[in-house]
Amino acid sequence: MLTSILLTAGFALMGAGIGAGIVAIGAGLGIGRIGGQAMEGIARQPEAAGKIQTAMLIIAALIEVVSLFAVVVCLLIALGDYTF
Amino acid sequence: MLTSILLTAGFALMGAGIGAGIVAIGAGLGIGRIGGQAMEGIARQPEAAGKIQTAMLIIAALIEVVSLFAVVVCLLIALGDYTF
Amino acid sequence: MLTSILLTAGFALMGAGIGAGIVAIGAGLGIGRIGGQAMEGIARQPEAAGKIQTAMLIIAALIEVVSLFAVVVCLLIALGDYTF
Numbered sequence: 001m002l003t004s005i006l007l008t009a010g011f012a013l014m015g016a017g018i019g020a021g022i023v024a025i026g027a028g029l030g031i032g033r034i035g036g037q038a039m040e041g042i043a044r045q046p047e048a049a050g051k052i053q054t055a056m057l058i059i060a061a062l063i064e065v066v067s068l069f070a071v072v073v074c075l076l077i078a079l080g081d082y083t084f
Numbered sequence: 085m086l087t088s089i090l091l092t093a094g095f096a097l098m099g100a101g102i103g104a105g106i107v108a109i110g111a112g113l114g115i116g117r118i119g120g121q122a123m124e125g126i127a128r129q130p131e132a133a134g135k136i137q138t139a140m141l142i143i144a145a146l147i148e149v150v151s152l153f154a155v156v157v158c159l160l161i162a163l164g165d166y167t168f
Numbered sequence: 169m170l171t172s173i174l175l176t177a178g179f180a181l182m183g184a185g186i187g188a189g190i191v192a193i194g195a196g197l198g199i200g201r202i203g204g205q206a207m208e209g210i211a212r213q214p215e216a217a218g219k220i221q222t223a224m225l226i227i228a229a230l231i232e233v234v235s236l237f238a239v240v241v242c243l244l245i246a247l248g249d250y251t252f
Contacts, residue, residue, distance in 0.1 A: 021106025
């Protein structure tokens with residue numbers, strides 16, 4: 001029994017670490033695409049840089065919120081007390 | 085019994101290592117795309133280099149925050165005390 | 169019993185090795201894309217080479233920070249003391 005309790009902690013921590021990594025992939029794909037297209041847009045119309053930058057930050061913040069929330073979930077799993 | 089205690093540490097550390105690696109993939113994909121398009125944009129409109137660089141750093145910082153946070157989660161798992 | 173002790177170290181070290189490899193994929197994808205687009209940009213506008221190179225180094229440094237941090241996490245796992 002104690003056996004499986006502790007194996008549990010192992011799987012939990014493994015999931016927290018891998019999960020944090022996958023969160024970063026999501027944030028990278030999403031914010032990266034937004035930022036990349038914004039760079040292209042500013043280069044094409046430099047006088048619209050302000051407008052593009054404002055919209056870029058608003059939409060990227062949405063991905064940021066979800067990502068930080070997800071990383072905090074992984075952090076809570078990582079900081080869990082597994083000493084039964 | 086001691087058996088599974090130690091197997092736990094193995095899975096946890098494996099997850100921390102693989103997770104840290106996946107974080108780097110996310111940061112690479114995201115910041116890489118932003119940086120790549122920014123390079124192209126500066127080449128197309130060298131006079132807009134300042135605006136493009138400012139926006140580039142702002143948006144890349146958002147990915148950086150999530151990535152560093154995720155790596156810290158992996159670091160906490162890696163530094164965990166598994167000597168029960 | 170000694171069996172699983174060593175299995176633990178095996179999983180941990182396996183994760184550290186695979187993780188370090190995945191970190192290199194991430195850094196390669198990211199810095200590779202930035203560098204590739206920068207080469208193309210300098211070739212298109214050689215007079216903007218200075219601006220492109222400055223921006224290239226700034227943005228590549230962000231990926232470098234995350235990658236080195238992730239490799240250090242893997243190194244810490246690899247150097248861990250597994251002689252229980």
